[in-house]
Amino acid sequence: MAQPIRILHVFGGVSLGGAESRIMDLYRCMDREEIQFDFLVHAECVEARKAEYYDEEIKSLGGRIFVLPKFKVYNYIQYKRAIKDFFKMHHQFALVQGHMTSTASLYLPVAKKAGIPIGVAHARSAGVDKGVKGIITKLLRLPLLKRADYCFACSKEAGAAVFGRKWGKSKKAVVLPNAIALEKYIYNEEMRDKLRKELGIEDCYVIGHVGRFHYAKNHEYLLEVFSSLHAGMKERNVRAVLLLLGDGAGMEPIRQQVKAFGLEEDVLFMGNKKDVENYYQAMDFFVFPSRFEGLPGTVVEAQAAGLRCMISDKITPEVGICRLVHYESIDEPADLWAKYILENALYVRCDMYETIKEAGFDVKEQAAKMEGFYKTGKM
Template structure:
């Protein structure tokens, strides 16, 4: 059984690619040949994670650079390799590009997987919806809201953004080690954020929140993990607010769980999200999370998550951080793990179920 995973935005360190890597790493790949599509602009960090998972990386030109060339390269590859299942990950009907290439290439199982509750180019999305609905054979979603956004009243299957409990488990030794590495005092309060630098993640507002909090709590730091188009602007904002000594830019890393152990609170003031996998990871690590109320409450699988509106002032968010309950993560660990398992976000179980789905779909075409 040959399966091609296609992240439509390219192979970067974002939520969609994190989903793909977590699943293909945890999955029993016997009698399965899983490949992941990359582009010429693929991020080296994410490429390495895919290769380490035991999957082949397929490189073709980036869709946004030359969509015609991208389409025909993809079509020829699927046809030549006789791919059985194409699993397309995205946020809109623009996935029609990949789904059409797969259909014309003779692929009989074409999965459209919704990872968000909105998209950047809504006009193109609306134009393509009628075509899109005729191209996919199966529809998956990261959550109920993301599924309704893209598939409406059609039946869809929710595939949770499962995570390894062991991998994201809080580690006191790592906490001390990484605080030392970042030159952060043991008694400082550290706010963290993991996400691609783009308009959706609302980093400008995030920095304003930290600015207000830092005025109230000078012994505080903000650590930002990720890369992206807006990182230069954000660094400039940090300089203008004279926060250079307290805001740390990490870039893209393969060991996010190690850094999570060093943090105390997580912020996610996004403009929109589907069901962000990072919030699941943060909860597994026992971290209190303050997130935008634009984000679905489906991601609140423990008592660690609180919501706030991005229509309020940064001062309001700063006050909310002060009021967050920060518990002993070692003592709280077993309780959190049980809540995560009960909510269906244990990757070991989730990967088994996804493999069973693939096998069931494959059996119908053979």
């Protein structure tokens, strides 16, 4: 029996993040007798790396997980040596797909020299962290357009941000939307009632957000919006609740902000959830005031669940698939966001399956396309 083609995906880790979730959705749809995914991740201490969210599932699907030390700039020489050692031992991949674009210009050329025929850099974000870290990231990405065989991006904005303004004119450029397992998110009123009862929020108006606690997500502004909305709903004798799904290093400052606003009982920190699709059902309005994004799969998921969405105008227009999405500037007062939500709070949830599918966001269709790419190396 012929062995499957093996594709190596490079990530910082395999925790419950947007890019990781999208690749796992794709992985589940692959014909794994023909194509298998392996993962190269990074850790502070390679030997002491702790298992992450997707470790067990990856292994159950037949994938392998390899580990490199984290890149810290000052360990440039050691990092390059670790890359060379890795690809010297593991070079039987048909393709390397680097979702960690901050260092892709380092590991893709090494993979190529080791005999791996195709290197892909995959842009997932249209911005960088603030400060020195962001500056270094931009500098490291400068050679990518020349060093990768293909430059994938989840949106036009992400491609231009990561690969430069000339990216769109390059033959290497491919826009690959963040497709989702669409059928899981379709509005389910029975699940909505069940989960709202479990959470004790049956009679509440529920604002939802899904995302890690990170600078990009702008939770500080989200809380300002919710605080204003909470007061407006109180005047209508309705309790407003903010449902926050996600985890991350930035959670504690947000907890302190919630406490300062006196909203401890009405802001629910849910952490990461395996059944995130069920929580969209429990929400009434999805609010996403990010400072920057590539193409947030969470906004696609929310639309699939029939939710009205109010999102930052910093986010690509490509994610506004249907009439449910309203863009607004995060430079505007938070009260303006709250006012819009209050004025549009009541609406009928609809089945958006066909609309989202026709827009190209169904992972089953994307999986078929990617299987062809992985087999031929041609888009």
